[in-house]
Amino acid sequence: MIRYAISEAELIELIKSEKPSWMGRAKKRIQNYIDAGGYTDDSDFWGEIKQVYITLQYEKCAYCETKLQGAVLASKVHEVEHYRPKSEVKAWPNHNVDHWKKFKPAWATGTASNTGYYKLAYHPLNYAIACTRCNSTLKSSYFPIRGNRDTQNGDPAKMLDESALLLYPVSMTDPDDPQDIITFDGVLAVPTHSAGPAYERAVTNIEFFQLNHEDLTSRRAQEIINLWIAMETANSTDASTAAKKIATRVIASLCSPRSQFTSCINSFQRLYNEDRTEAESIVDILVDALPD
Known part of the structure; x- marks a missing residue:
């Protein structure tokens, strides 16, 4: 996993260049969710700006770094991933799932929530391009955190107190550069640090995304x-x-x-x-x- 450094302002400009009306429509859609008190299953349109993230991430999955070739003729292999789930949050690790059955972290990973991060459903800094493996199969609606869940916040930059365990490689919003947290021993992803929050975050990402599969x-x-x-x-x-x-x-x-x-x-x-x-x-x- 690597960082794709870009400011929020720069990202918004790229979105405006790709789809001039998108930001205005996104603001209205978020207001609809706020009025409803949660995410409503409207017809989504975040796919309209998919190409911005495909280009920014060099056609790679944000999490496993697999090259997702075919941005034009096979763009469906690139999924728009919501970093913080929009409609619900499931407790993790789910021990009913084979690949997490034996993983029992010694640190807090947060509780489930029937209310997702609906105010972030159309926030540019809540998106990334991911492969089906990492997004649909593994990420789903999980979002482990060490702190208290803040589903009512609408600004990712003001949500550091959640102490998110999953890394967010797009922009500089996440204080941790993925390459400072996870390194490699040959083909195996390993924590850069031997203890502390950085170690816990590395182990969580390695286990969550099955990076050593x-x-x-x-x-x-x-x-x-x-x-x-x-x-x-x-x-x-x-x-x-x-x-x-x-x-x-x-x-x-x-x-x-x-x-x-x-x-x-x-x-x-x-x-x-x-x-x-x-x-x-x-x-x-x-x-x-x-x-x-």
């Missing part, structure tokens, strides 16, 4: 192997000038925020530069695990 680690493995080959070529005394030039460009591409699994790849690049022997041992393990 094989469906992600297998794809990260291939990207790490590709990076290893490119770095070895770039640093080889035997490689031709042309080969080194290509390898350097491949490294830049793989480590770019535009590529998938940027955080994992950047972590491996740092390891390679600091301890090549350890990096090689990780690659050996990953290559041995490749399917025949």
Whole structure:
């Protein structure tokens, strides 16, 4: 997970450029919800500004960093995710769900609420683009917090007292940069800190989004192997000038925020530069695990 730094004002300008009438209509819709005392199932129109977030996030899922290719011809793979659920909030972890059945955090994760964050249903800083896996399958209407739930607030910037456990990578609203909270040991997401709120937040995100599930680690493995080959070529005394030039460009591409699994790849690049022997041992393990 990486941060997509943008101010609220800049984001609003992008939305206005994409759909000039959207902000005005959003304000009226929120007022309707306020008058009704909660979210009402009207025809939604947040999908009209989906492209703003697709572009901002380089077509990547906000949470697992999978590249969601096909913004034009397959835009349905990009789901507009409400960071704070709009209609209800379910208690988490749900021990009836297999992948969370054994997870019992030692820290508070908040209670359920029949009232969602309806005042944020059309707030630009409550959106992100996510894959179906992370949004529909995992995120659903869960929103774990350490503090008291504040469903009556209409400004995400004034809701820090909730102590949200899930990271919000769009803008600078979240005080934590995801890459300061979660790092990688090879293909595995691990907490950067060993204790405290940052540790708890990292573990929550890793467990919540199942960041170490094989469906992600297998794809990260291939990207790490590709990076290893490119770095070895770039640093080889035997490689031709042309080969080194290509390898350097491949490294830049793989480590770019535009590529998938940027955080994992950047972590491996740092390891390679600091301890090549350890990096090689990780690659050996990953290559041995490749399917025949």
